Amino acid sequence: MVRVFFLPAVVILLGFFGFVYHEPFFFASAGVIGVVKIVVDSIRNIRAKNYALDYIAFLALVVSLVAHEYLAGAVVALMFASGEALEAFAEGKATQSLRALLDRLPKNARVLHDDGTIEAQPLTQVVPGAHIMVLRNELVPLDGLLLSPKGIFNEANLTGESLPHTVSAQTFIKSGVVNVGETITLAVSGAFATSTYARIVDLVARAREDKAPFVRLSARANIPFTSIALLLATGAYFFTGGLTGALAVLVVATPCPLIIAAPVAFLGGISRAARSQIIVKRSVALEQLARAKTLFFDKTGTLTLGAPEVTEVRTFQGMTEHEALHIAAAIEFHSLHPLARAIVARYETIENHLTVATEVRETLGEGITGTVDGAVYTIAHAEDIQEQGSIVLALTSARGVHAYFIIADTIKEDARAVLCALVAKGFVLHMVTGDTYENAQKLFGSLPIQIHAGISPEEKYALIDGAKKNTETVVMIGDGLNDAPALARASVGMVFSGTENSAAIDAADVAIMGSDVASVAETLTLSRHTVRVATQSVWVGIGLSSLAMLVAFFGYIPPVTGALLQEGIDILVILNALRAAFKT
Secondary structure (H helix, E strand, C coil): CHHHHHHHHHHHHHHHHHHHHCCHHHHHHHHHHHHHHHHHHHHHHHHCCCCCCCHHHHHHHHHHHHCCCHHHHHHHHHHHHHHHHHHHHHHHHHHHHHHHHHCCCCCEEEEECCCCCEEEEEHHHCCCCCEEEECCCEECCCCEEECCCEEEEECHHHHCCCCCEEEECCCEECECEEECCCCEEEEECCCHHHCHHHHHHHHHHHHHHHCCCCCCHHHHHHHHHHHHHHHHHHHHHHHHCCHHHHHHHHHHHCCHHHHHHHHHHHHHHHHHHHHCCEEECCHHHHHHHHHCCEEEEECCCCCECCCCEEEEEEECCCCCHHHHHHHHHHHHCCCCCHHHHHHHHHHHCCCCCCCCCEEEEEECCCEEEEEECCEEEEEEECCCCCCCCEEEEEEEECCEEEEEEEEECCECCCHHHHHHHHHHCCCEEEEECCCCHHHHHHHHCCCCCEEECCCCHHHHHHHHHHHHCCCCCEEEEECCHHHHHHHHHCCEEEEECCCCCHHHHHHCCEEECCCCCHHHHHHHHHHHHHHHHHHHHHHHHHHHHHHHHHHHHCCCCCHHHHHHHHHHHHHHHHHHHHHHHCCC
């Protein structure tokens, strides 16, 4: 990060030598550096079809060199280099914060050789037909056929369905799902480039390339301001009869509020967000969020907890709910299955003393048996009981069924209130999910949100793409691999971060480190406050600069004085811009 301040440091050093040795060469060198920097940046911007260039700063530097007003040019060069460095620093800090998450993602697969040895190989080098091992809670890195007798997978990354699925040998397993059971072995089908995971990553890359350029606040203000400044500078040239008069206008007209004040405001906004565990990767995302009115939410893990939870306990034969949970938790304590964890977690909400069952036996995909208080109980799927969007486990003994545990994904505690508050503020809300419409309707049917259910990652991408044709700014909020293409295609992608969701994190512009839906509303409020402060700083600075231009036009301000006066204006607008770093 020190590199972004290298150029401003060089300009400052040259200015220092200029004052110490009274040698104009040092000031002139600083001006030349500024000219080269603007030319290089302009070429890069033109290639990106961005034509809102720093015309005034460029002219001020060139004229200062031609008119031998080297000190004024050095001041302009310092201002320009410092403004860009501040913005680069802000975005670089955000990128660093996310890099720790991305570095945890799988880059290799464990290849099992015929002689029983295991070798870690890069995913791109694993050949079709190779046998790979995937440990518990690991992301399946490549498509393949399951060789193990059974496997338990969380498919939320691909389908949005958070409840685990148990499958048998020879079932085709897509890359991107998470193994939540015991270690499994897969026979790889196809290469990494054609895998489900890779296709989604490719879709993310294509979405990035197709993103339309965004006209930023500074660019919108730059055009009218530049036009007025050029007219006054040209008039001053003829009015005063020389380059000095034109330079005086150009120096005070150099759009410091655009170059420095706006980046300072966005740096403050990014810092303010970081204190709330919200990482903004690009400052332009704050500008776009401030204009947004259309929000797309993923369901699982974004609006719901994304993990199994016991939502209901039905008891029989005189057994109470407490007794049923007491017995079930004593047995499931021995299991690492996600459904077992859900039962234990429910019991721990009502009792902190847990009895440990004995003679526990678990058969993957079939259930678990144990002895509690001298009686033998079994917990397994209740095949004869169907609950929409839920899994039903039965607690049985030799005497029959004692309880049913209804397990499902549940809506986050703050989600209902946040969604209603957003609608009240004028936002249009959509929900996209790979889950069934019935499941989504069951949780969100009473809320003011349009439901798009049963759709794939590619269909989410197309839905966002279509919405962007009807509105200027579209925001996508998600958390999983299946959201990554839509996150990348949206004007702004916001992701609830997770260590296994590399494509989602990489595709998003904003990462929320917690899980509260309220953080989405906070980010939207923060973005509007930041843009409001930046806009105020820009226009106040432009107003003061315009007043100074008029005085310089009549010859009352020499170039060096004008440069120093502009620095005074800079300080005022920067102090105002710093308000973005504090609460609204």
